[in-house]
Amino acid sequence: xxxxxxxxxxxxxxxxxxxxxxxxxxxxxxxxxxxxxxxxxxxxxxxxxxxxxxxxxxxxxxxxxxxxxxxxxxxxxxxxxxxxxxxxxxxxxxx
Amino acid sequence: xxxxxxxxxxxxxxxxxxxxxxxxxxxxxxxxxxxxxxxxxxxxxxxxxxxxxxxxxxxxxxxxxxxxxxxxxxxxxxxxxxxxxxxxxxxxxxxxxxxxxxxxxxxxxxxxxxxxxxxxxxxxxxxxxxxxxxxxxxxxxxxxxxxxxxxxxxxxxxxxxxxxxxxxxxxxxxxxxxxxxxxxxxxxxxxxxxxxxxxxxxxxxxxxxxxxxxxxxxxxxxxxxxxxxxxxxxxxxxxxxxxxxxxxxxxxxxxxxxxxxxxxxxxxxxxxxxxxxxxxxxxxxxxxxxxxxxxxxxxxxxxxxxxxxxxxxxxxxxxxxxxxxxxxxxxxxxxxxxxxxxxxxxxxxxxxxxxxxxxxxxxxxxxxxxxxxxxxxxxxxxxxxxxxxxxxxxxxxxxxxxxxxxxxxxxxxxxxxxxxxxxxxxxxxxxxxxxxxxxxxxxxxxxxxxxxxxxxxxxxxxxxxxxxxxxxxxxxxxxxxxxxxxxxxxxxxxx
Numbered sequence: 001x002x003x004x005x006x007x008x009x010x011x012x013x014x015x016x017x018x019x020x021x022x023x024x025x026x027x028x029x030x031x032x033x034x035x036x037x038x039x040x041x042x043x044x045x046x047x048x049x050x051x052x053x054x055x056x057x058x059x060x061x062x063x064x065x066x067x068x069x070x071x072x073x074x075x076x077x078x079x080x081x082x083x084x085x086x087x088x089x090x091x092x093x094x095x
Numbered sequence: 096x097x098x099x100x101x102x103x104x105x106x107x108x109x110x111x112x113x114x115x116x117x118x119x120x121x122x123x124x125x126x127x128x129x130x131x132x133x134x135x136x137x138x139x140x141x142x143x144x145x146x147x148x149x150x151x152x153x154x155x156x157x158x159x160x161x162x163x164x165x166x167x168x169x170x171x172x173x174x175x176x177x178x179x180x181x182x183x184x185x186x187x188x189x190x191x192x193x194x195x196x197x198x199x200x201x202x203x204x205x206x207x208x209x210x211x212x213x214x215x216x217x218x219x220x221x222x223x224x225x226x227x228x229x230x231x232x233x234x235x236x237x238x239x240x241x242x243x244x245x246x247x248x249x250x251x252x253x254x255x256x257x258x259x260x261x262x263x264x265x266x267x268x269x270x271x272x273x274x275x276x277x278x279x280x281x282x283x284x285x286x287x288x289x290x291x292x293x294x295x296x297x298x299x300x301x302x303x304x305x306x307x308x309x310x311x312x313x314x315x316x317x318x319x320x321x322x323x324x325x326x327x328x329x330x331x332x333x334x335x336x337x338x339x340x341x342x343x344x345x346x347x348x349x350x351x352x353x354x355x356x357x358x359x360x361x362x363x364x365x366x367x368x369x370x371x372x373x374x375x376x377x378x379x380x381x382x383x384x385x386x387x388x389x390x391x392x393x394x395x396x397x398x399x400x401x402x403x404x405x406x407x408x409x410x411x412x413x414x415x416x417x418x419x420x421x422x423x424x425x426x427x428x429x430x431x432x433x434x435x436x437x438x439x440x441x442x443x444x445x446x447x448x449x450x451x452x453x454x455x456x457x458x459x460x461x462x463x464x465x466x467x468x469x470x471x472x473x474x475x476x477x478x479x480x481x482x483x484x485x486x487x488x489x490x491x492x493x494x495x496x497x498x499x500x501x502x503x504x505x506x507x508x509x510x511x512x513x514x515x516x517x518x519x520x521x522x523x524x525x526x527x528x529x530x531x532x533x534x535x536x537x538x539x540x541x542x543x544x545x546x547x548x549x550x551x552x553x554x555x556x557x558x559x560x561x562x563x564x565x566x567x568x569x570x571x572x573x574x575x576x577x578x579x580x581x582x583x584x585x586x587x588x589x590x
Contacts, residue, residue: 011465012461015448035465041482049485051481056295056340058295061337063334075196080426081428092439
């Protein structure tokens, strides 16, 4: 499977990373190098093998469903590039 | 007078307790050493005020008696760990200006035990790299050089700053993290010891996430005893990390007897790669002989899926990274791109991530996005997870045969020159992790121990892989190897 420029552009869009038009051929080539390497996995017989979910077989711990944290609005907003009136501020989303 | 910077954690601990030195004296000595070593670019955020404040508190605690092992000991913290009120950028431009309001569990445990944080250490951006060349802070430099050649070498990666700092005696020890070899490879490149514990031993809470099913924190130290001391301080159950295991933490140092008589050490034939340098081959067989001479039984073993570990890793790790790094959106923390008139929220995301992420991070996020995208999820991601199951089974099979530990080379070469891999395709760089990545995929503990030098005088390391949760036994085997190898070489000070 070889990746062309339009696929590279689509992947960049899905990843929300702006890639300039003139950088697409090199990007597609890099993808192909990595994917070519990954293709080796097709040699492995994986019939009947379960995909790994957790490397350590253990049951997740449970706890009582109660509030354990909160009331940290100021701390949460302290690193925001743009915060106003207690909210994160972003460019207009809805016209 | 003893050069305080050359001490091990254990020696410094004993001197502090005996009253031969104070933590403030130790800390001031290291702060001076750090200021003189800017050429190594290991410490990227220095925290002298915090260090001296903690040193004073540690001295008071030691004076009262019953201080923990790490109390008063100056250490460095990899930039991947969130530290309250101190820049924590994961060496990325996208986290520029980020100062966490919280402390990672591992660094909190160190603080609670009285350890003194000297500052934050350089690394590859988001821990993605094997040479520390993807850092927004620039390259960290290996204190070791090839003979009289002054060409700058990589300290390895991703924990390159941690490795360089410990090797150059800028701190007694440092924290590292290891997703595919990021503790063990830089440890081998700089002649120090580094252990990646069993997945789940150390809490990942507050450690900037790269690939959550593979990431583990661990100590990078001057010797095996120090690794045991520091590991005990940082591991243990944490309810803030649902994958952290609730098991008692043993006194690892007390398990260092050096007695490995009757232990079965596996030598996996698949790690004998085509084109393996003769020096690595020699190092490996010498290490095998050392363990045999110490009374271990050497057993040839097979881990048949070894070859597929790297390709599986380069599906799973980017997939998890693409998901984890989706949080860097220019809204909640870090960098936001300057927008043009009319730009909406999508443009904000795209420009912010293009400006904030470096090239390697962008590539891995996009590869991850691709392997998880509709139509390819089964062919790539699910297949890689199945192969991962087989890799883990390989190890389970040999452990079921009674193997206690597995001996392999830590890296396929000694440290290479900075910039030497720039024009190579990314796969060449990925091959650095060929011996270490299997251990992350199987969730096992692995330790890198320096055992020799190459013809140019550069350090080389061997890796021991242990059974899950048996870090104590693994450290003891590593201790026996260390005793037999007697590695004492240090880099000459040129910085």
